[in-house]
Amino acid sequence: MSDFETDYLVVGAGATGMAFVDTLLDETDAHITMVDRRDRPGGHWNDTYPFVRLHQPASYYGVASTDLGQARIDQNGTNKGYEELASAPEINGYFQSVMKDRFLASGRVNFLPMTEHRGGGDLRHVLSDKAMSVNVRKRVIDARVCENGIPLTHQRKFDVAEGVTCIPPNFLPHHAKDHQHFMILGAGKTGMDSVVWLLESGAQPDQIGWVVPRDPWTINRGFSQPSGAFYQENMGGMARQMQAVVDAGSVDELALGMEEAGIWMRLDPNVTPQIMHGPTLSRAELQRLQEVPDIIRMGHVQSIESDRMTLAQGTRRAKPGTLYIDCTARALGHSNTWPIFTDERVGLQMIRLYQPTFSAALLARIEAMPMNDKARNALAQPVPMTDDVQSWIRSQIVTLMNQNAWSQVPELRDWIKSCRLDGFGRPSREVDRDDPANRALFEQVRNLSMPAFANMQKLAAA
Numbered sequence: 001m002s003d004f005e006t007d008y009l010v011v012g013a014g015a016t017g018m019a020f021v022d023t024l025l026d027e028t029d030a031h032i033t034m035v036d037r038r039d040r041p042g043g044h045w046n047d048t049y050p051f052v053r054l055h056q057p058a059s060y061y062g063v064a065s066t067d068l069g070q071a072r073i074d075q076n077g078t079n080k081g082y083e084e085l086a087s088a089p090e091i092n093g094y095f096q097s098v099m100k101d102r103f104l105a106s107g108r109v110n111f112l113p114m115t116e117h118r119g120g121g122d123l124r125h126v127l128s129d130k131a132m133s134v135n136v137r138k139r140v141i142d143a144r145v146c147e148n149g150i151p152l153t154h155q156r157k158f159d160v161a162e163g164v165t166c167i168p169p170n171f172l173p174h175h176a177k178d179h180q181h182f183m184i185l186g187a188g189k190t191g192m193d194s195v196v197w198l199l200e201s202g203a204q205p206d207q208i209g210w211v212v213p214r215d216p217w218t219i220n221r222g223f224s225q226p227s228g229a230f231y232q233e234n235m236g237g238m239a240r241q242m243q244a245v246v247d248a249g250s251v252d253e254l255a256l257g258m259e260e261a262g263i264w265m266r267l268d269p270n271v272t273p274q275i276m277h278g279p280t281l282s283r284a285e286l287q288r289l290q291e292v293p294d295i296i297r298m299g300h301v302q303s304i305e306s307d308r309m310t311l312a313q314g315t316r317r318a319k320p321g322t323l324y325i326d327c328t329a330r331a332l333g334h335s336n337t338w339p340i341f342t343d344e345r346v347g348l349q350m351i352r353l354y355q356p357t358f359s360a361a362l363l364a365r366i367e368a369m370p371m372n373d374k375a376r377n378a379l380a381q382p383v384p385m386t387d388d389v390q391s392w393i394r395s396q397i398v399t400l401m402n403q404n405a406w407s408q409v410p411e412l413r414d415w416i417k418s419c420r421l422d423g424f425g426r427p428s429r430e431v432d433r434d435d436p437a438n439r440a441l442f443e444q445v446r447n448l449s450m451p452a453f454a455n456m457q458k459l460a461a462a
Ligand SMILES: Cc1cc2nc3c(=O)[nH]c(=O)nc-3n(C[C@H](O)[C@H](O)[C@H](O)COP(=O)(O)OP(=O)(O)OC[C@H]3O[C@@H](n4cnc5c(N)ncnc54)[C@H](O)[C@@H]3O)c2cc1C
Pocket: 011, 012, 013, 014, 015, 016, 017, 035, 036, 037, 038, 042, 043, 044, 045, 052, 053, 054, 055, 056, 061, 115, 116, 117, 118, 143, 144, 145, 146, 147, 148, 150, 189, 190, 331, 354, 355, 356, 357
């Protein structure tokens, strides 16, 4: 016999679980139970490094019902001129407030922290080991699919000899003053943030070494600004992006075209990037990264000893007393996908590329619609996380197919239009579409969209 009953059991109270429940509360009258191994909502943001900020403006991150930040334009720093980002304390405070003031206050959400889901309706309290069982009347929502690997908790894939100090970036602000040399391991967004933090905190570029196993493409944050004030810039960027896609004869040409269009950026014009994980940077951040002269392109780190670092393609002598900063965790690793809606389970995945919280909220809207799961899955093809340009093209195709499917359903179209998490659509809703310059850009993008889509399909199949 079960200990209690609920309509939905949501496993994981990270950003995606929170975004899903928030919309489900508005769209249904269901009772919801959320469980998380952690002691509070917010998922990986609770364990992240202290200088982290969102890649994207805060005004379209989080849950649909509640603003995060005030959409102010930053007046200084490396994000100057763009909408404010959010720090980890802001994000964690936000999710805690959404849980307390909205979810629990509704009387329809039960939150069980420090509770592990063991499959079906079986739960276990992490501290007491006490088992509980829940009878789930509708479905289990699996909000762990996008679970992030983070440096604090991931399993390192290299050896560190005794006496070498190798830390996750969480401890960098505390340890930095005791060292003269810093070696950043990894070229994802965490590695980039660590380099920028050191430089902005007064380290000189020649104090920093940076292991970049594969160079990344990065996205220019100038083109992800969600207000009408940026319409010309955004739509102009979109038109150039589509033209680049139309003109590309190969995957490599597409990447170079995106760079020429000002949308993608790279660390070094002489090195062709091999990975595309979607990190978003301002030009000012990129310029800071480019100040570092010692970029080590010798593959992944295998071991670190007091006088040397062994990498896949050779050995590097190490300066004594170097502080190694481990930024090698893979943040979003889910490149495999599977149907989202199945008989008893909804497996939250992205349905718009690089937008996990928008995706989760929209999935709750689709869950609430009176249709069968075949129809739901037709509106929600999962978008895999990207690894390189080829996989970026494939994921863009799925994103565009989903968007086309949503545009055919008036309820979804209206919901998306009014959703604060739809940062991409907002600029065009906030401008005068009859203004000739705005209209011309809109038409240009519209005319390019079909040929761009067709060429993406060709390139993806090559
Ligand atoms: C540095 C960084 C910056 C980012 N910036 C952005 C950004 O600007 N914009 C953006 O859209 N995204 C960004 N992301 C991605 C962002 O974190 C996503 O929102 C991501 O999908 C996290 O949400 P999640 O809920 O899926 O996963 P998590 O935050 O990992 O939460 C999953 C939760 O599930 C719990 N759990 C797992 N298994 C169980 C179990 N068996 N029982 C109970 N609980 C369980 C875990 O304890 C965890 O709390 C960023 C990520 C990183 C690392």
